[in-house]
Amino acid sequence: MVMPSKTPLSDDIVSDDTALTLPPTRMVTAPVQPTSELTAIPKRRTFTAKFKLRILDETDLALDTSGVTAILRREGLYSSALTDWRRARAAGSLGALQPRQRAATGKHEFDTLCTELGIDRRLTPP
Secondary structure, three states, X not given: OOOOOOOOOOOOOOOHHHOOOOXXXXXXXXXXXXXXXXXXXXXXXXXXXXXXXXXXXXXXXXXXXXXXXXXXXXXXXXXXXXXHHHHHHHOOOHHHHOOOOOXXXXXXXXXXXXXXXXXXXXXXXX
């Protein structure tokens, strides 16, 4: 028996009566503009405190779990994010919902000392 999706290896295996007729090949062209979901470099989404509080308010007003599920599906969120945001709100710290500030960049004491002594800060092989 020959699989319908496979062509026979040679013509003598299949007689003229049982010749295979394959469906025409369908070609799907690639989109001209790639979608935002398929980027070369994935980027983690960040959410503002205002957005988080809006989602929390909407889910609090939802009558049952299906309403909460619909909101999460609409926004493309996981329930774990909602749980983390609820815990942060319950802790009473709105700052926990804010993005963390990075440390200030600038000249450190080591850089100043290297400049005064005329030492190259970068490590170079001897």
